[in-house]
Amino acid sequence: MTRGQERLFVLEASSGGRLFSVNPDGSDKKVIVSGCRIPDGVAVDVAAGHVYWTNMGVPAENDGSIERVDLDGGDRTTIVPSGGTHTPKQLHFDAVGRKLYWGDREGMRVMRCDLDGSNVEILVQTGQGADDQRDETKWCVGVAVDPAAGHLYWSQKGPSDAGLGRILRAGIDLPAGQSPAERGDIEVLFDGLPEPIDLEFDLAERTLYWTDRGDPPRGNTVSRAPMDSPDGPGTPEILVTHLMEGIGLALDPDDGHMYVTDLAGNIYAADLDGSNQKEILLLQGNLTGIARAVLPV
Incomplete structure (x- = not known):
């Protein structure tokens, strides 16, 4: 059986905002769309032939949105209109x-919708109003879903270099009779993190991976931890260091690789244990989200 073409889909928040794709070795860069309003999170639905991404917009103006485009750049469509979400960050398909899931930073929410943008729901609400909005510990950024276990994971970044970041978990669906602001099923898996940003799973190995911004030695890293440890989450294992404001993370569990972006404009590849780290593209602008997909040939 012939394997399809592996591509990385990457967002660049500078240069007017662009979505581009490259081969896993950094070659054959192709710009798919431009004119994105500070894009941050990206996800690919290969079966339907779509790439989705979030636009943060201007955080003070509550004008975030989500767009979709065909794999070849055609039929660009806004599915969650401007203001349908405040400051959408990482996107999970x-x-x-x-469903699409995302963290809404200044909105202090975790949200989801159907693939056409309908049925927008708030699953978690960490604060309300301008005073809460200034509290960066309430900012929801990364998001990932574990369908088999029925869990929703998200990160709350915290202020820069404060060591107040957290990763939390709850049920995928809102418990009956409870509100997004008063859920009784929320678990704090990790706290005291530098600045956790994007989350990804290796579901076969039941392992959670994430990027952190913040100061070394624990910040600007990629870390991982077991998802189902009977003794609790334990101490995260730091795998990759010396990122320049690390943001995006994509995993290739089948071949044992990870791909990471940072705001300095670099894309890194490494094995899942952090070994064999190398830069595959440099100085590409302010890079944010990254997703990996195997496309049909």
Whole structure:
């Protein structure tokens, strides 16, 4: 059986905002769309032939949005209009439930919708109003879904270099009779983190990976931890260091690789244990989200 073409889809928040794709070795860069309003999170639905991304917009103006485009750049469509979400960050495509999930930073929410942008829901609400909005510990950034276990994971970044970041977990669906602001099923898996940003899973190995911004030695890193440890989450294992404001993370569990972006404009590849780290592209602008997909040939 012939394997398809592996591509990385990357967002650049500078230069007017662009979505581009490259081969896993950094070659054959192709700009798919431009004119994105500070794009941050990207996800690919290969079966439907779509790439989705979030636009943060101007955080003070509550004008975030989500767009979709065909794999070849055609049929660009806004599915969550400006103001339908405040400052959308990482985007997660749940292929099982056929939903999009995202963290809404200044909105202090975790949200989801159907793939056409309908049925927008708030699943978690960490604060309300301008005073809460100034509290960066309430800012929701990264998001990932574990359909088999029925769990939703997200990160709350915290202020820069404060060591107040957290990763939390709850059920995918809002418990009956409870509100997004008063859920009784929320677990704090990790706290005291530098600045956790994007989350990714190796579901076969039941392992959670994430990027952190912030100061070394624990910041500007990629870390991982077991998802189901009977003794609790334990101490994260730091895998990759010396990122320049690390943001995006994509995993290739089948071949044992990870791909990471940072705001300095670099894309890194490494093995899943952090070994064999190398730069595959340099100085590409302010890079944010990254996703990996195997496209049909």
